[in-house]
Amino acid sequence: MKTGMKIAGLSALIAGTALPLMAQEAAAEAAPAVNNAFIFNTLLFLIGGFLVFWMAAGFAMLEAGLVRSKNVTMQLTKNIALFAIAAIMYWLVGYNLMYPGDGWSMAGILGAFSIASIQGDPAIEAGYATGSDFFFQLMFCATTASIVSGTLAERIKLWPFLIFTVVLTGFLYPIEASWQWGGGWLSEAGFSDFAGSTLVHATGGFAALAGAIILGPRLGKFSKDGRVNPMPGSNLALATLGTFILWLGWFGFNGASQLALGTEADANAVAIIFANTNMAAAAGAIAAMLLTQALYKKVDLTMLLNGALAGLVAITAGPLDPSLFGALWIGAIGGIIAVVVVPMLDKMKIDDVVGAIPVHLVAGFWGTMAVPFYTEGASFGTQLLGFVAIGIFMLVASSVVWFILKATMGLRPSEEDEVLGLDKAELGLEAYPEFKA
Amino acid sequence: MKTGMKIAGLSALIAGTALPLMAQEAAAEAAPAVNNAFIFNTLLFLIGGFLVFWMAAGFAMLEAGLVRSKNVTMQLTKNIALFAIAAIMYWLVGYNLMYPGDGWSMAGILGAFSIASIQGDPAIEAGYATGSDFFFQLMFCATTASIVSGTLAERIKLWPFLIFTVVLTGFLYPIEASWQWGGGWLSEAGFSDFAGSTLVHATGGFAALAGAIILGPRLGKFSKDGRVNPMPGSNLALATLGTFILWLGWFGFNGASQLALGTEADANAVAIIFANTNMAAAAGAIAAMLLTQALYKKVDLTMLLNGALAGLVAITAGPLDPSLFGALWIGAIGGIIAVVVVPMLDKMKIDDVVGAIPVHLVAGFWGTMAVPFYTEGASFGTQLLGFVAIGIFMLVASSVVWFILKATMGLRPSEEDEVLGLDKAELGLEAYPEFKA
Amino acid sequence: MKTGMKIAGLSALIAGTALPLMAQEAAAEAAPAVNNAFIFNTLLFLIGGFLVFWMAAGFAMLEAGLVRSKNVTMQLTKNIALFAIAAIMYWLVGYNLMYPGDGWSMAGILGAFSIASIQGDPAIEAGYATGSDFFFQLMFCATTASIVSGTLAERIKLWPFLIFTVVLTGFLYPIEASWQWGGGWLSEAGFSDFAGSTLVHATGGFAALAGAIILGPRLGKFSKDGRVNPMPGSNLALATLGTFILWLGWFGFNGASQLALGTEADANAVAIIFANTNMAAAAGAIAAMLLTQALYKKVDLTMLLNGALAGLVAITAGPLDPSLFGALWIGAIGGIIAVVVVPMLDKMKIDDVVGAIPVHLVAGFWGTMAVPFYTEGASFGTQLLGFVAIGIFMLVASSVVWFILKATMGLRPSEEDEVLGLDKAELGLEAYPEFKA
Amino acid sequence: MRRAGSARETVVKLIIAAIKPFKLEEVREALTTLGVRGMMVTEIKGFGSQSGHTEIYRGAEYAVNFVPKMRLEIVVTDALAEAAVETIAATAKTGKIGDGKIFVLDVAQALRVRTGEINDDAL
Amino acid sequence: MRRAGSARETVVKLIIAAIKPFKLEEVREALTTLGVRGMMVTEIKGFGSQSGHTEIYRGAEYAVNFVPKMRLEIVVTDALAEAAVETIAATAKTGKIGDGKIFVLDVAQALRVRTGEINDDAL
């Protein structure tokens, strides 16, 4: 490493613009100067990538905090396993299915089937290192899967959930994302979704919605008499930590989606995105806080957390163009959506343990539709088209997968196991074995 | 995003310094080369900014871990809400009040009243993207507010606390900070506070101190017979996590306060700051550990955590100029201060739940006074002047606000509610509902 | 800070490549243009450094989650204290002992004895800021110590452990690491260990192994009849959080070990390392999950966490050269090693509380031996030589230290104290005082 | 206040029951309908014939000797005792091993702190 | 060791009390002054007239049937029993609903593990 360093030092020097002496030789050999933009762009992907990676931990903590203690080990297991699965499936199939370049299997609709490769010399003309792009894009794929685990918590067996994750991260997400980010038909149509309110968040939300309906609610969640029985989360400190983690990761999620840092304009854009993203989250949190106080005469922390996340999801479709004030009201409406939609789902007897559907699907819809307010060229019609198209695809496709899993291996544990808790019943391992739950 | 990428790739290329062929044209068109310093500076602000953002989570975890379990939900709620409020108030008033440029309302004393705006083309001559500066500065404002919540924990109602936060983040912090960082009278006077031992930490500490005195101690904290009744924190794992988070965030707090990364000298400075910051924290932790062992025949983890933070606060006023050894003894004295002052406050019947006053106010004073040891041009007199001036302003101003809130809506919950815990009494939501507390 | 900004802005401008007008003057004065590689390299060290710092928190959470609640405060205390000690010892002795340059005390074997200094003007020719290198290298030293604390948890007194840490971070690690990264005899011999599968992880593992044998198992861990009595971790949410933190930090650990970011080739290399590191972790996790399912008919989350970490350790010796597929199978074997070796150690009556020996020592061996599969010039023989040499040195040296400590102050608390738990017995402070354990 | 009774005069009964946790709500509702107005509930570790299944942790097998149970304490009037016992038995029953036990003890005296009422009036 | 007594010979009393948690310290101190030298304290969920207020979580109302209480078990000599009961009643009383209950049972035998002392000497 240190020895390596010496070399590095040299190469750095050579790369560095010339000291008087070397200058001529350099010129003589016409040594191509370093393309700093290539380095900046790559760096943006890597920083953005590790920030979005961190969101996987955020989802894990948020969900572990919002489930009952008897299902915490299972929720943690699902979250770390789904990330690992995404990392492998996206390499095996997803990446080239999503970014086929000119290798479409069906033009604009179905990408290429081949394994991702990142080795080899840097492709300067691409403007960034392939590996950094793969690393960054992979994190988005994993995020989509993280959304699903929360909604279905406490009542789906481990393996069917993981198998669904395989399909989602290997095929469903890459296909619908290719339509836009892969340069497919949606991008041709002029759809606009900067960092994925629809392509990532609503997509995960649709998969979760299909699952929640097919899976059914947790035992005892809804009484025959229609009463809703809350099942409070077991650890709100974890849930809050998870939200802070997601908020932090979102700077990478939206900021690095600028995809370039090599010019003053790009740097300026990334800066604006960071500031707008933060503002939308803050506004979502405040809106949710005020609304719960108004509706229930008390602040509900879990709603406040959902509100911040809904604000983030809402700004994700267009974090660059709005003013800070724009980010504020777009985010605030996101927060209001979270507070309003959570009980609506309960009325519809759809059991969404962590509120992922209001936050990612509904606020994602809002964010997508809000783009035209600030982004030139975007039209409400096209935005709606894109959202609906992806919605139908995801609902149908994931329903098929869920039904097959239900028919073959079954989705739910036995009633007794569910009552006992998945930790003891399926994993034989409690998350807090010493604490009386 | 991918489509965007293609363009980015191009712009990157054009931006990239010339390949033989393009060179002449470039020169011909006199295409202005990219100002890499602008990008580096902006990147420094963004990285520093997200690291300081992370400190908000650190305060939340530290405080949630040091309060009793019956007040954890409330502490979490306050911490995330105060950050959201800071984000909005700093945009609405704070930023231009703190950085009026030439728009002072009262020269050097009171800044400009206008809403912050970050849109538009990059102002190359500024050397950094406005949005990145706003993003970074905002985090400092929020940090100041985070300090207050810990001291007043477990006995102040949610809304009066949040209203105080509105005033603190919108007005009090921006005004006093403008005196120095806005180029106001203190900076003219030659005060030196690199990253805010006084401007951020002591300022938060003064607001907390005023609040603690006006609010009074928690019920049962001090018995009539003068005995102090410890109320051990409910979750030291969270408290330790919070401290690690703060330690990490501090690299951005101090490092990015160099405000520039565009030259070798700046890069070198940021590197020195990182190393010194780490050393001061380590020394503070070790000093506190050894001192508690000496005083109490056992190590007190909570003091060790306070010690590390006190070391960080102490180096914050001058993290660049000291040698590593300088950082060590400055930080170590910070750690000693924490251990010594915590019981002193108890004797004065001032109830500081997490030790924020010793850590941020007293160690902040020490750090401010230590600057002249290594920084040329700094004088003890001016340092004292600055600290006292800001101290008086903050004590008076926040006392006024606290008194108004006390007189109007009241600061404290009923005795019964306080005994029951704010989580159940005010929020109707327990942080750990399943665990027997 | 803001005032500073103005200057920074200027310097930035001057630094920035020339606007038409200034150009000639600049040329005239032959003003040396900014060496961007120096800034990029320094930035890589700083980002990598804070990511590896974060790993200290990861170890703390992982270990706090895997010990029983009666020893959590102690585990947290050890983890934060050991980091602080490493920070000071590495400055006092370690850095120059590890990187003597030409100042070897014994050529290639024993480095220089002098205190590290990072002040002064940037040494452009070095290619990076000294402070950034010190900051980054220090974190590796601390990591080595973090590995030891987990294995010996729940039964070693605070002070002997900390004194061992002083020796480990000040002498043992720097000496063995100097052999390779300091340009010592091992690097001459052609040993290849990119980021430290052997130099950091196995080294920590050897120190832990020696300690575990000399210290003996926890009371009741192994019954006379040879039965193994599991002692489940008290908080798997923390353990999972810790694993996510380590995974995140590892991007800095391996990525910044490229030691340079100043050229497209370096940027490309760092990107590949990030992607490979992530793949190895994912593969390790999946392999461990599938294997526990196969062996025990249920997934063991703690094994899954160990598997991810073992995958990371395995790829650390050579994260650059393998393809993604290479990273996959190298990481997967790491995960399998974790699952297989954990019970083996139990059979050998070696009590490794968190599985650090399988993860860091055994998977570290595997990773070291796997290098020649993808790295030209590396030979299995030399790899084995390096591993064995360092293994012998570490086993002998740390055994000596452990024995001296045992003979002088004793390593273990009284049986009664161990049963009561170190938190109450030695620190008089419970981590979760309100929760019935 | 009346003299704390000697063993001879039995006034009210204390029913102690160990049941499966998920039955708690059902039992509570059944007892309320029966007219029981209060109880004390404790989470306990139960040991009995149900105990003793084995788990695996990090590759090592171990026996789980204790199963979580809910322990109910209900003080009722002599008159209500029998019905209460029957109600609990009926509601808590799943027929599977581990359903639990019910014990009845004599209480010499009962008192309501708030009012000072004693025995039957205290319940 | 003496034969564990039959119900007929009552030697000492067991006082079981459910009180409001924040009263625990006060009650403990009062009992100590009275001469009580030991007790067992359990955190329980109490069900009674106080129970049944509703809370809202994520927009849905639900009834809170159990309130946290402290359950005290104190074994005292026959002689001390009455005073102990009165002391607890007096100290735990707030006059508000939920103050709790006190129950007195007969104990057939008491034993101090450390010394083997029994009955009065064991306390």
Place this chain on the structure above:
Amino acid sequence: MRRAGSARETVVKLIIAAIKPFKLEEVREALTTLGVRGMMVTEIKGFGSQSGHTEIYRGAEYAVNFVPKMRLEIVVTDALAEAAVETIAATAKTGKIGDGKIFVLDVAQALRVRTGEINDDAL
């Protein structure tokens, strides 16, 4: 079902014991060997002569009045009672202060929920 017995007919015994937590496993094994087939275990805070040592937190001293104990409840037949008490006393004993107490009460009736068996058959 048989009428819940009056105080006069004592059928089985309830043994309540407070012991040091780390003795639980040992005691459980000893009792099992003796033929005891079930028990209820509760984690409690114990107050007694052992209590009252002081701790320091953030520089302030405070007295720790409660020490964690395990509370065992074992219902046994009259015949087994004495042996059970002796076994617990013997196994839980360390000779150091805080070893705990054992109390024996009369049980009027015992019932096994699963089968409806009562008294001796219920244990």
